[in-house]
Amino acid sequence: MTPPFADPETGAAVKAADRAHVFHSWSAQGLIDPLPVAGAEGAYFWDYDGNRYLDFTSGLVFTNIGYQHPVVVAAIQEQAAKLVTFAPAFALEARSEAARLIAERTPGDLDKIFFTNGGAEAVENAVRLARLHTGRPKVLSAYRSYHGATSAAINLTGDPRRWPSDSGSAGVVHFWAPFLYRSPFHSETEEQERDRALQHLEDTIVFEGPQTVAAIVLETVPGTAGIMVPPPGYLAGVREICDRYGIVFVLDEVMAGFGRTGSWFAAERFDVIPDLLTFAKGVNSGYVPLGGVAISEEIAATFATRPYPGGLTYSGHPLACAAAVATIRVMEDEGVVEHAAALGEKVIGPGVRELAERHPSVGEVRGLGAFWAVELVRDRETREPLVPYNAAGEANAPMAAFAAACKKSGLWPFVNMNRTHVVPACNITEAEAKEGLALLDAALAVADEHTR
Incomplete structure (x- = not known):
């Protein structure tokens, strides 16, 4: 894997051109702060400041065999x-x-x-x-x-x-x-x-x-x-x-x-x-x-x-x-389909179920293969979502704080409404999947702070 490198000057130029000319989907253009990406390989990508991220989103759940195969x-x-x-x-x-x-x-x-x-x-x-x-x-x-x-x-x-x-x-x-x-x-x-x-x-x-x-x-x-x-x-x-x-x-x-x-x-x-x-x-x-x-x-x-x-x-x-x-x-x-099935049965499924046992913010986990959702709640008994349906701005602050904690630790999360999805590349290694689950475990402590 190509190691992350620091080239902040190029990163700044990439971002400036993006902000000047790229119109982003599903976004209020003046409120977004897109990360300039310098490269990617396998289950990881990195920015121009030398930060590497384990991608638990597979892009938009599409890099099933990882980046740059x-x-x-x-x-x-x-x-x-x-x-x-x-x-x-x-x-x-x-x-x-x-x-x-x-x-x-x-x-x-x-x-x-x-x-x-x-x-x-x-x-x-x-x-x-x-x-x-x-x-x-x-x-x-x-x-x-x-x-x-x-x-x-x-x-x-x-x-x-x-x-x-x-x-x-x-x-x-x-x-x-x-x-x-x-x-x-x-x-x-x-x-x-x-x-x-x-x-x-x-x-x-x-x-x-x-x-x-x-x-x-x-x-x-x-x-x-x-x-x-x-x-x-x-x-x-x-x-x-x-x-x-x-x-x-x-x-x-x-x-x-x-x-x-x-x-x-x-x-x-x-x-x-x-x-x-x-x-x-x-x-x-x-x-x-x-x-x-x-x-x-x-x-x-x-x-x-x-x-x-x-x-x-x-x-x-x-x-x-x-x-x-x-x-x-x-x-x-490479047996990618079989590997995804085994990941779900032996690594991701057991891993997210263990998170549910430990974190009061986890209401339910569900999924198959390399396709899992972790439902975050304020109250397990009432199943009140951690944030309201289609929340934005201050109402979405708990999920934003959770996502920020993930990224700070080197995990890029898939976050939608009151859920985080565990959807890495289907050929991610068991060790990489466990690394991501450990980072997710740590970030869930932030979500736990908003439970009742």
Whole structure:
């Protein structure tokens, strides 16, 4: 690993140019203070002041094989020397091979791949495919979800990032998915939560009119919204409801896919096959923007002689597809999926459960593989969140103080609302994962100060 180095003059110049010209997403531009990054490798990155951080965010939960994997970097370089770019209407080796490798790993008959530039575009096109296939207008999605920031995807999203862009007329209906810890159904067991959530979903469909519903879109395991692992049988129940009413079942695996939950796709862990599956992020560890939709045989047949009215200039970009081919082969050769599963079972899962026993600020921990959430609360008995829902400014001070303590110790945390997520690279070593958990342990003392 390249050691951190100090070059504050360059760091200052990078930051000055950023502040002068870069418009950042999801931010009030005058209130942010972006860290200038000098380099990254594996599970770590470092700044221009020589500070190194263990990245427990995997970027935005996409560097599943860590930063700067030499095999993938070399594949991008080789493809750049061979053919940097070409239009999507042609058959290219990198594009064809990426599609083949992805189709081999998707569940069931999801054997046709429509490439996009990222996850939001994948969701956007999945919704379009479902509406055109069924001839129906409405799409159902869950509260506590995130599906992207393009027009249809942001309306599908269930968290507050939707609110400023919610048109109220996008044909989207939201419903409650299961989440026992904060059950909207007053459930006391996983079985109750599953059954009541399924009944609520079916009631929603019945009252909306089944003949108007094109698709149900769910994150297999919701990501940014809280990593709520669905109770056994829930996704199979949704599949049955979709079949009964002729509704397209879309699973969003943009964050959960490609090893994150300890399987190639989280759908495998629940023995369910959707009609459409969206992916991005881990498909090539985020090295070059890439996403896509895996399409069932039945839906693909709809467009056998009928043109699909959608496309992207950079669909299946050669550099992105070469990175995907190399990433999938690295994951296979190095046993990354199996390693992520073992991390969850032997290191991260036991580690966060131990934190929950020791810290009064930890209300619940949950997850799979390299995909865990730590829910922070003021009061374990009442389950009052450490900060209010969608808190900002002074109301968010306890979480801001916790995050600052993490960073000061050399841990870069994933923080959202009243949670911190443990989502490191899927190939992080056991020693590195334990190091991160120890740093998290120390930082939780700050959260504990705000408990009752």
